[in-house]
Amino acid sequence: MKVPVVCPYCGVGCRLYIERTPSGYRLDYADDVPGIPNENGSLCPKGNAVLDLLSKDRLRKPLKAKEEGKFVEVSWDEAIREVTERLREIAKDDPNGLMFFGSAKTYNEPNYLVQKLARMLGTNNIDHCARLCHSSTVAGLKAVFGAGAMTNTYRDIERADVIMIWGHNYAETHPVGFRYVIKAKERGAKVIVVDPRYTRTAWFSDIFLQPYPGTDIALANGLMHVIIKHGLYDEEFVERRTVGFQELKKTVEKYTPERVEEITGVPAELIEEAAVTFAKAENAVVTWAMGLTQSVHGYDNVRAVATLIAITGHIGKPGNGASPMRGQNNVQGACDLGVLPNVFPGYQAVTDEEKRRFFEEFWGVELSGEVGLTTVEATHEALKGRLKAYYIVGENPVISEANSRNVVKALRKLEFLVVQDIFPTETVRLADIFLPATSMLENDGSLTNTERRVQWSFKALKPPGEARPDWWIVSEVGKALGFTGNGPKGFGYRSAEDVLREINACTPQYRGITPERLKSNLAGIHWPCPSEEHPGTSLLYTESFLTPDGRAHLASVEHRPPAETPDDEYPLILTTTRYVGHFHTLTMTGRSELLRKRWREPFLEVNPSDARRFGLEDNGWVLIETRRGRYVARVKVTKAVKPGVVAIPWHWGANVLTNDALDPVSKIPDTKACACRVKPVGEAEARRILEELRAEGVVA
Amino acid sequence: MSGILIDPGKCIACRACEVACEREHGRSFITVFEFESSAVPLNCRHCEKAPCIDACPTGALFRDKDGAVMVDVKKCIGCDMCLLACPFGIPEIAGKVMVKCDLCPERRAEGKLPLCVQTCPTGALSYVEPNEFSAGRRKAYAERLALRRAENAPGL
Numbered sequence: 001m002k003v004p005v006v007c008p009y010c011g012v013g014c015r016l017y018i019e020r021t022p023s024g025y026r027l028d029y030a031d032d033v034p035g036i037p038n039e040n041g042s043l044c045p046k047g048n049a050v051l052d053l054l055s056k057d058r059l060r061k062p063l064k065a066k067e068e069g070k071f072v073e074v075s076w077d078e079a080i081r082e083v084t085e086r087l088r089e090i091a092k093d094d095p096n097g098l099m100f101f102g103s104a105k106t107y108n109e110p111n112y113l114v115q116k117l118a119r120m121l122g123t124n125n126i127d128h129c130a131r132l133c134h135s136s137t138v139a140g141l142k143a144v145f146g147a148g149a150m151t152n153t154y155r156d157i158e159r160a161d162v163i164m165i166w167g168h169n170y171a172e173t174h175p176v177g178f179r180y181v182i183k184a185k186e187r188g189a190k191v192i193v194v195d196p197r198y199t200r201t202a203w204f205s206d207i208f209l210q211p212y213p214g215t216d217i218a219l220a221n222g223l224m225h226v227i228i229k230h231g232l233y234d235e236e237f238v239e240r241r242t243v244g245f246q247e248l249k250k251t252v253e254k255y256t257p258e259r260v261e262e263i264t265g266v267p268a269e270l271i272e273e274a275a276v277t278f279a280k281a282e283n284a285v286v287t288w289a290m291g292l293t294q295s296v297h298g299y300d301n302v303r304a305v306a307t308l309i310a311i312t313g314h315i316g317k318p319g320n321g322a323s324p325m326r327g328q329n330n331v332q333g334a335c336d337l338g339v340l341p342n343v344f345p346g347y348q349a350v351t352d353e354e355k356r357r358f359f360e361e362f363w364g365v366e367l368s369g370e371v372g373l374t375t376v377e378a379t380h381e382a383l384k385g386r387l388k389a390y391y392i393v394g395e396n397p398v399i400s401e402a403n404s405r406n407v408v409k410a411l412r413k414l415e416f417l418v419v420q421d422i423f424p425t426e427t428v429r430l431a432d433i434f435l436p437a438t439s440m441l442e443n444d445g446s447l448t449n450t451e452r453r454v455q456w457s458f459k460a461l462k463p464p465g466e467a468r469p470d471w472w473i474v475s476e477v478g479k480a481l482g483f484t485g486n487g488p489k490g491f492g493y494r495s496a497e498d499v500l501r502e503i504n505a506c507t508p509q510y511r512g513i514t515p516e517r518l519k520s521n522l523a524g525i526h527w528p529c530p531s532e533e534h535p536g537t538s539l540l541y542t543e544s545f546l547t548p549d550g551r552a553h554l555a556s557v558e559h560r561p562p563a564e565t566p567d568d569e570y571p572l573i574l575t576t577t578r579y580v581g582h583f584h585t586l587t588m589t590g591r592s593e594l595l596r597k598r599w600r601e602p603f604l605e606v607n608p609s610d611a612r613r614f615g616l617e618d619n620g621w622v623l624i625e626t627r628r629g630r631y632v633a634r635v636k637v638t639k640a641v642k643p644g645v646v647a648i649p650w651h652w653g654a655n656v657l658t659n660d661a662l663d664p665v666s667k668i669p670d671t672k673a674c675a676c677r678v679k680p681v682g683e684a685e686a687r688r689i690l691e692e693l694r695a696e697g698v699v700a
Numbered sequence: 701m702s703g704i705l706i707d708p709g710k711c712i713a714c715r716a717c718e719v720a721c722e723r724e725h726g727r728s729f730i731t732v733f734e735f736e737s738s739a740v741p742l743n744c745r746h747c748e749k750a751p752c753i754d755a756c757p758t759g760a761l762f763r764d765k766d767g768a769v770m771v772d773v774k775k776c777i778g779c780d781m782c783l784l785a786c787p788f789g790i791p792e793i794a795g796k797v798m799v800k801c802d803l804c805p806e807r808r809a810e811g812k813l814p815l816c817v818q819t820c821p822t823g824a825l826s827y828v829e830p831n832e833f834s835a836g837r838r839k840a841y842a843e844r845l846a847l848r849r850a851e852n853a854p855g856l
Contacts, residue, residue: 043819580713
C-alpha cells in the first residue's frame with residue numbers, strides 16, 4: 001500500500017508516497033494527486049533522499065546523562081518522572097525559570113501541546129526557530145497588513161508579470177516552488193533578483209540588483225523614491241486602502257537613486273529600471289527570505305518591502321502579493337499555533353485580557369499575561385543564571401543560532417536540559433535527559449506550508465525501538481505534571497486527531513480544518529477557514545487588511561547600517577548561505593550518503609580581487625575570523641560575490657562567526673552581515689582547528 | 701520515438717535527477733554540470749543514428765521497442781569502442797561491461813516517465829517526441845510575439 005506523506009524538509013510541503021515492499025521501503029512520486037503544491041509530484045534532491053532518514057544512528061531509547069555526553073538508557077517511566085520532577089521543582093519558585101522550544105519540524109499537534117504545557121505551567125517562555133528566520137516577517141507584515149503570513153499562493157507567482165525575489169536564493173532553497181517562477185517566465189514575466197550574491201536564482205533574472213549585505217532599506221526607499229517621483233504608484237489604492245503616504249513621500253524623497261547607489265553599490269540606472277518595471281506591472285509579487293529578514297533591522301526591512309508592495313497596489317488580487325518563503329515544513333504551523341512568547345494559538349495576544357480569559361477558561365488554569373522570552377533572549381538569560389531549565393523539541397540551537405559558542409556556554413550553565421529529538425545532535429550532547437521522538441514519516445498529523453496550506457501526513461514507517469510520537473511524549477509529561485482534567489483541561493489525548501479537534505475549537509483560522517476534511521483532501525486547505533463548510537482562503541486582503549482600521553499602514557523607515565561594518569581590523573563583510581542538497585543543521589541531510597557525497601563541505605566564496613588581496617587560492621584552505629569566533633573552510637574564487645563580500649553556507653557550523661546582535665522588535669539576530677577577516681592556512685593547520693571546534697561541540 | 705529533451709535554460713543545478721537516478725540504479729546515469737551562470741544536465745541521448753551501436757563489435761547494443769538504446773551485458777566485452785564513438789562521452793565501463801542510461805524500462809512499461817524526468821522540479825527535463833516538442837515551442841514563440849503586438853494595440 002502506498003502511504004501519502006508530506007516531505008519533511010522545506011516549506012513547499014511536497015506530497016510523496018512511501019510504499020512498503022518485500023525488501024524494505026520505496027519512495028513514489030505523487031503524480032496522481034491534483035492540486036498539490038508540487039504539481040505532477042516532482043521532488044528536489046532532499047525529497048528524493050527522505051528514506052535515508054531511516055539511518056542507523058537514530059536514538060531508540062530514553063537516555064539519562066551521567067555526565068556531559070555520557071548517557072545510560074532508562075525506561076520511559078523513569079525519563080518522564082525525572083523530567084516532571086525537575087520541571088516542577090523549578091516552576092515552584094518561578095515558572096519563568098523554564099524555557100520551552102517548539103519545533104518547525106514537527107506537526108501542528110505537538111506544537112500546540114508544547115505551548116499549552118508551557119502556559120499551563122505559568123510561563124510564556126515558549127519560542128521556536130522561526131525567531132531565527134522569519135520573526136521579522138511575522139512582526140513586519142503584521143504591522144503593515146495586519147497578519148504575518150504569505151498573502152497569496154504559488155499559483156499567484158505563476159500568474160504574475162513581474163516577480164521580485166529579494167534576499168532569497170529561491171532556486172536553491174525551494175527548488176520545487178521555483179517551478180512557478182520558471183512557468184511565469186516562459187509566459188513572458190520579468191524577474192527582478194535582489195541579492196548580494198549572483199545566485200542560481202539570479203541566473204533567471206532580467207534585472208539583477210546586487211546590494212551590500214544589510215542595505216535593504218536604502219534600496220527599498222530608492223525604489224519607492226523613483227516610483228513616487230514618476231507618479232507610478234497606484235493612486236486609487238493608496239487613497240482608499242492605505243494610511244501614511246504623505247510621511248512616506250517625505251521620507252523617501254532623500255533617497256535619490258544616486259544616493260542609494262552610494263549606500264548599496266547598486267547602479268542608479270538599475271534602480272530606476274527595476275522600480276519602473278515593478279510599478280508598471282499589471283500583476284507583481286515579491287518573495288523574500290533570510291537575506292531580508294536576518295538583520296538587526298529585519299523588522300524595518302520587511303516593513304519597507306511591504307510598503308513598496310502596498311503603494312503599487314500589488315496585493316489582494318490574483319497574481320499579486322507578498323510571499324515570504326518559509327524554510328522548514330512547519331514554520332507556519334508552529335507560529336499559527338502560538339509557539340511564540342507573545343501570542344496564544346491563532347495570534348491572539350497574551351496581553352489581551354479578553355483572549356487570555358478565553359484560554360484560562362478553555363484550559364482551566366490561570367495564565368500569565370506577561371510576554372515571555374525569545375530564543376536568543378533565553379540564551380542571554382541562561383548565561384546570567386536567571387533561566388534554569390530548557391525543554392527543547394526537535395531543535396539544534398548549537399548549530400542554528402548566531403554566535404553559537406555563546407549558546408553552548410548558556411546550555412552548559414542550565415540546571416536542567418531536556419532534548420526531544422530523533423538523532424544525536426550537537427545539542428543532545430549537552431542534555432540531561434533525552435527523549436526519543438519519531439520522525440515525521442513515522443507518525444501522523446497536520447502541518448502548514450508556506451502558502452498557509454494545511455495538509456495531513458499519514459504514518460508510513462515503523463518507528464525504531466521505543467521512539468514515540470511528539471504528541472504522545474508531551475501529553476505524558478503534561479499528565480505526569482498533574483494536568484489530568486477532561487478535554488482541553490488536561491492532556492488525556494489518544495491520537496493526533498484528538499489534538500487537532502481541540503485546535504479547531506480555540507484557533508479561529510483553523511476552525512474548519514478538521515482531521516476528517518484533511519484526510520479526505522490530500523491537497524489540503526488554506527487558512528483562514530472559519531467553518532467546516534468553508535473552502536479555505538487562498539488569497540488574503542481582497543477587500544480589506546487585518547489591521548484595526550482595515551488599511552495598510554505604510555512604514556517610513558530610514559536606512560541604518562548593519563550592527564557591524566567592516567573596519568581595518570575586520571575588513572570584509574561575511575554573509576551566510578545554504579546549499580540545495582542540505583537542510584539547515586545537517587541533522588537530517590547529513591545522514592544521507594546520496595546528498596553528502598554531492599555536497600561534501602562548505603566553501604567560502606571570495607571575489608577574485610579579494611582572493612589576490614589576501615593571498616587565497618581556489619580550493620585552498622582559509623581561516624575566517626570574527627569578533628566571536630573562528631572557522632576554516634576551503635575557498636571558491638568566484639565573481640558571484642562582490643569585492644568586499646564573502647559568503648559561506650552555515651550548515652556545518654559557520655554560526656560560530658555570526659553576530660547575535662538583535663533586531664529590537666522581532667528579536668532576530670543579524671546573521672546575514674558581520675565583519676570578518678580572512679587568511680590562508682595550510683591543510684594540516686585547518687584540520688587541527690576543525691578538530692578543536694568539533695571538540696568544543698560547535699561544528700558538525 | 702520519445703526521448704529526454706534537456707532545456708538548460710530551465711535547469712537550476714539542484715541535481716534532483718542525479719539523486720533520483722542513483723537511488724534507483726545505484727549510480728547516476730545523468731550528470732549535472734554547473735557553470736558560473738548556467739547548468740547543463742547530460743545523459744544518454746539515445747540518438748536516432750547512434751554511433752555507439754554502429755561501433756559495437758559484438759552487437760551488445762540494441763534498440764528496444766520504444767527506441768531506447770540498451771546494453772545486453774551478456775554480449776558486452778568491455779572493449780571501449782562505444783565510449784570512443786559517443787560524441788557526448790556517455791558510456792562508462794563499470795566492472796567489465798559498459799553501463800549507461802536505459803530510460804527506466806520498468807517505468808516505461810507502466811506508462812510512467814523516466815525517473816529523472818518525473819522528479820525534475822523545474823521541467824528542465826521532458827520525455828517527449830522531438831517533433832511534438834518543437835511544434836510546442838513554435839506555438840509558444842508565436843504566442844509571445846502576438847502578445848507583444850496586443851500590448852501595444854491601442855484598440856484593445
